[in-house]
Amino acid sequence: MKKQFPQALTIAGSDSGGGAGMQADLKTMQMRHVFGASVVVAVTAQNTRGVNDAFTLPKTIIDEQFEAIADDLAIKAVKSGMLANSDTVRTVAKNLRKFNFGPYILDPVMVAKGGAHLLTDDAVATVKQELLPLASLVTPNLPEAEVLTGITIKDQGAMRVAAEKLQTLGAKNVLVKGGHLDTETAASDYVLLADGTDFWLSGPRFETINTHGTGDTISACIAAEIAKGTDLKSAIQIGKAYVTATIRDGILVGHGHGPLNHWAV
Numbered sequence: 001m002k003k004q005f006p007q008a009l010t011i012a013g014s015d016s017g018g019g020a021g022m023q024a025d026l027k028t029m030q031m032r033h034v035f036g037a038s039v040v041v042a043v044t045a046q047n048t049r050g051v052n053d054a055f056t057l058p059k060t061i062i063d064e065q066f067e068a069i070a071d072d073l074a075i076k077a078v079k080s081g082m083l084a085n086s087d088t089v090r091t092v093a094k095n096l097r098k099f100n101f102g103p104y105i106l107d108p109v110m111v112a113k114g115g116a117h118l119l120t121d122d123a124v125a126t127v128k129q130e131l132l133p134l135a136s137l138v139t140p141n142l143p144e145a146e147v148l149t150g151i152t153i154k155d156q157g158a159m160r161v162a163a164e165k166l167q168t169l170g171a172k173n174v175l176v177k178g179g180h181l182d183t184e185t186a187a188s189d190y191v192l193l194a195d196g197t198d199f200w201l202s203g204p205r206f207e208t209i210n211t212h213g214t215g216d217t218i219s220a221c222i223a224a225e226i227a228k229g230t231d232l233k234s235a236i237q238i239g240k241a242y243v244t245a246t247i248r249d250g251i252l253v254g255h256g257h258g259p260l261n262h263w264a265v
């Protein structure tokens, strides 16, 4: 008897260094026992030191990847990461409306840890217009939440206000990641659910520069759990526990902002 696994999809950019982007997503899905499929929208020449170059794929091959997946697989949850520019955002939105891939998790990736721009400035408005209303869950880090809401976020109070604003912009459920907050001991993320309930996810903060791919990993883990049928609140909690373990049990790869340990449990 052949074993069946739930199937999930990542729409993202490729990180040649293997630590972030769709490589982090697929490694995460594999570790969560979910079969991961991928729509590549951009290719980056990247390692743990930074992004050297990026190339966005033509619209036709992006459309064809969606067609091929929809034609054959049974995707139960989908996430997006790096989307590069406004045209790509529109292409992705069109395909998400066309096909039913289940709940959609929008990780509004804008800038890599090394400072490289992974989304053009003018595409932010397109993300707000086209993708936020489609998202079951949006997972910005603090700089991304600031850009999307126009709110300056320096403390936990502002994280709550930004989450509420994201709901008014059309997102159903919101996870504001607090990795960039200037705190010494805790890495706390704020969750605001569609029904108005909210909670904090608190984890220990590790003193490390090996955090390449943390945002990709937590959102891919949440998508994987949702593909399995886990409820959203539990999926978010599992995502936080998984990303915490992958940072805690760091591995030695490269010479810059090293990747996570996706084998961690």
Ligand SMILES: Nc1ncnc2c1ncn2[C@@H]1O[C@H](COP(=O)(O)OP(=O)(O)O)[C@@H](O)[C@H]1O
Binding pocket: 140, 141, 142, 177, 178, 179, 180, 187, 188, 189, 203, 204, 205, 206, 207, 208, 211, 213, 214, 215, 216, 218, 240, 243, 244, 247
């Ligand atoms: N040094 C750290 N120690 C523990 N958890 C961290 C650390 N840095 C980030 N995290 C956690 O990793 C996840 C991704 O966070 P964040 O860095 O804010 O996102 P992004 O990778 O999108 O910039 C969040 O759950 C955050 O709390």
Ligand SMILES: Cc1ncc(COP(=O)(O)O)c(N)n1
Binding pocket: 012, 013, 014, 015, 020, 021, 022, 044, 046, 081, 082, 109, 111, 112, 113, 118, 211, 212, 213, 214, 215, 216, 217
């Ligand atoms: C192709 C690609 N996608 C996403 C990220 C964000 O990575 P991080 O989670 O470290 O901010 C990245 N550096 N490269």
